Amino acid sequence: MDIGHLVAIAITAAVIQNIVLTYFMGICPFLGVSRRVDMAFGMGAAVTFVNTAAGVVTYLLQAYVLIPYHLEFLQYVVFIFVIAAMVQLVEMYLRKFFPRLYDSFGIYLPLITTNCAILGTTLLIWIKGFGTLAQATVFSAFVGVGFTLAIVIMAGIREELDFADVPKALRGPAITLMIAAILAMAFMGFAGIGG
Amino acid sequence: MSETNSASTQLPGAGRRFLNGLLPENPTLRQLLGMCPTLAVTNTLAGAVTMAGATTFVLVMSNCVTSLLRNLIKPHMRILVYTLTIAAFVTIADRFLAAFLPTMSEKLGPYVPLIVVNCIIISRAEICASRQGPGVAIADALGMGGGFLLTLSAMGVIREVIGFGTLFGLRVLPEQVTVGGVVMWKAWTIMILPPGAFLTLGVLIGVVNWVQMKKKARQSGGQ
Numbered sequence: 001m002d003i004g005h006l007v008a009i010a011i012t013a014a015v016i017q018n019i020v021l022t023y024f025m026g027i028c029p030f031l032g033v034s035r036r037v038d039m040a041f042g043m044g045a046a047v048t049f050v051n052t053a054a055g056v057v058t059y060l061l062q063a064y065v066l067i068p069y070h071l072e073f074l075q076y077v078v079f080i081f082v083i084a085a086m087v088q089l090v091e092m093y094l095r096k097f098f099p100r101l102y103d104s105f106g107i108y109l110p111l112i113t114t115n116c117a118i119l120g121t122t123l124l125i126w127i128k129g130f131g132t133l134a135q136a137t138v139f140s141a142f143v144g145v146g147f148t149l150a151i152v153i154m155a156g157i158r159e160e161l162d163f164a165d166v167p168k169a170l171r172g173p174a175i176t177l178m179i180a181a182i183l184a185m186a187f188m189g190f191a192g193i194g195g
Numbered sequence: 196m197s198e199t200n201s202a203s204t205q206l207p208g209a210g211r212r213f214l215n216g217l218l219p220e221n222p223t224l225r226q227l228l229g230m231c232p233t234l235a236v237t238n239t240l241a242g243a244v245t246m247a248g249a250t251t252f253v254l255v256m257s258n259c260v261t262s263l264l265r266n267l268i269k270p271h272m273r274i275l276v277y278t279l280t281i282a283a284f285v286t287i288a289d290r291f292l293a294a295f296l297p298t299m300s301e302k303l304g305p306y307v308p309l310i311v312v313n314c315i316i317i318s319r320a321e322i323c324a325s326r327q328g329p330g331v332a333i334a335d336a337l338g339m340g341g342g343f344l345l346t347l348s349a350m351g352v353i354r355e356v357i358g359f360g361t362l363f364g365l366r367v368l369p370e371q372v373t374v375g376g377v378v379m380w381k382a383w384t385i386m387i388l389p390p391g392a393f394l395t396l397g398v399l400i401g402v403v404n405w406v407q408m409k410k411k412a413r414q415s416g417g418q
């Protein structure tokens with residue numbers, strides 16, 4: 001296995017082409033759940049978990065069912081169905097076997113079905129043309145890491161923002177988006193690393 | 196029966212639904228839904244308009260179908276039914292774009308399939324189409340789609356004019372203005388890159404909030 005290539009995929013997915021700050025996916029939780037660092041981390045962990053699982057399952061489905069039987073046009077319907085079902089299964093599994101983990105990120109799980117980062121990742125795997133299951137797995141896991149990174153940084157900044165005197169009209173989403181603009185500029189600085 | 200009647204009289208009618216969608220309940224600026232396409236495809240006006248068109252098509256069709264099926268859908272299955280309905284129409288819109296506007300379809304990339312998880316569509320199915328008839332549901336979808344088109348076009352105009360100096364690909368601002376050897380104006384490349392998207396939307400939401408606050412202050416001052 002080509003480890004160097006996998007590392008490059010991981011770094012690209014996590015920082016250089018950060019899912020939130022360059023692809024604009026997962027903006028809803030990025031704005032909604034980024035008020036406190038611990039909540040942001042919980043959301044990030046839940047997304048990473050579901051993202052990796054969904055990436056693997058949809059990769060296998062597309063590669064071994066949809067493509068051999070020429071059913072590519074069903075891709076969107078199948079993928080969203082898999083994600084919705086997966087979120088349900090993960091929720092039930094966690095509730096039964098890891099109740100403490102469930103308590104910590106159970107409330108975020110239902111929100112994940114409509115998180116476009118998940119569907120976006122499963123589609124990007126095919127748009128970017130990853131050839132092997134290992135590449136797809138590493139990519140989807142590190143997209144989740146990148147999401148966690150962005151949302152935790154944002155939550156940290158917003159905690160400090162509570163002490164700032166923001167103009168009344170800009171409070172809430174407006175100032176959050178402007179901070180995101182500056183964060184996105186900072187992340188553009190990583191652009192030279194991978195390629 | 197009387198209970199359902201009284202409930203439906205409280206819900207807004209077709210005209211109200213349509214107008215609400217355009218500005219008072221604008222999906223992006225007031226309800227903060229559908230952020231992902233709003234940010235991602237608005238660096239040119241053409242992309243913004245195509246995206247809004249595709250979303251409106253899916254919204255109208257899904258509202259129509261949901262409204263017709265509203266008495267058949269079991270409550271606990273409804274989200275799944277909505278999602279699969281939406282996914283089916285998104286597939287149609289995506290195939291259509293790929294066939295007739297291939298370059299645009301390539302440029303929009305994953306954002307066309309992502310209409311499936313656009314919260315605007317599922318929220319309209321839940322709020323309006325699952326309770327009211329197809330006429331009202333279609334008016335609602337057109338209003339919301341129109342509001343979405345307005346916001347996306349505003350973003351597209353701002354970003355394309357400042358970032359490229361063009362509108363629909365036609366030049367409206369000079370690429371560079373030099374006065375006495377000093378560059379006074381140059382297109383802001385940052386506006387077509389991701390940071391410009393966040394900044395433009397942040398400023399737009401701020402302006403809308405500010406106008407709303409002024410309006411409220413004037414109303415309470417007058418009374």
